[in-house]
Amino acid sequence: MSVLVILEQRGELKPCAFEAAWAAGRIARAAGMPLHAVYLGPALPGAEQLSGLGIAVVHAFEDASLAHYTSDAYVPLVTGLARELNATVLIGSASALGKELCASVAAQLDVELAQDVLELGWDAGLTARKPIYAGKVLADLRVSSVPAMASLRPNVVAVVRDESPVPEIVRHPVPASAPRIAVKEVTQAPPGTIELTEAKRVVSGGRGIMGPENWPVLKSLCDALGAALGASRAAVDAGWIHHSHQVGQTGKVVSPDLYVACGISGAIQHQAGMRPARIIVAINKDAQANIFNVCDYGIVGDLFEIVPLLTEEIRKVQS
DSSP: OEEEEEEOEESEEOHHHHHHHHHHHHHHHHHTOOEEEEEEESSOOOGGGGTTSOOOEEEEEEOGGGSSOOHHHHHHHHHHHHHHHTEEEEEEEOSHHHHHHHHHHHHHHTOEEEEEESEEEESSSEEEEEEETTTTEEEEEEEOSSSEEEEEOTTSSOOOOOSOOOOEEEEEOOOOOOOSOOOOOOOOOOTTOOOGGGOSEEEEEOGGGOSGGGHHHHHHHHHHHTOEEEEOHHHHHTTSSOGGGBBSTTSBOOOOSEEEEESOOOOHHHHHHHTTOSEEEEEESOTTOGGGGTOSEEEESOHHHHHHHHHHHHHHHHO
């Protein structure tokens, strides 16, 4: 029996990979089982960065064909390894890629999957806490059957390393196959772009930005904070920004340390995507806006006056 964690990569190991490994390590210690990890991608970058996470062995499937995710290529390798290791618990990341991979692996293994969880534990079985009803309720789950699987939402745990050494690396051959799915083209985000669901800070704009020509006001604040740019559904539906920036029930769920909502009224559908943020700052001219009911700090005023002032002050502190 063992615990198996999936290490997600995009050229290099993503922050959510370390978070999933840390959470899996806690389960492995509590259950008295060894922790194994699986890596799929080009050459494994810097195994030393995996020290202190309690991983005993990293099973590496290294091949240029695995640089980009396809279910045809990834799912058989993960399921085969899980069976070989007799994995009792499998942990992945609840990123866009991770949620699809975990769902496919769980289906192939015919195991229970707790998707997009905020906390993980072990009590004679896998335990998890996850939001339901658009984030208005937190449900405590216990998966009594084994094997069990869960995906952990990015940015919900703080990785604290221990004295465990660099794990052993076991390299596995990648079988030659003719996959049904082929990646023909990959569009890279511009350099410096921060993935919205994994960002530690997010600045979002809504109907109050008045039009697409005003995004530079928020982008300047993003640059000063090192933040990702988000948007409400109203801004997306108006055609002011691409749907990939949408935060909310029909967009992306974010869990940053800081969320700054600019000109966003705070409808319940938007709250479902940003409520887990540790600190919420709201800027809105309407003192009765719903966003002020959930924020930690609220500023009633014109975002076009306040945001540049905030940006200027932040840059002063940084200089």
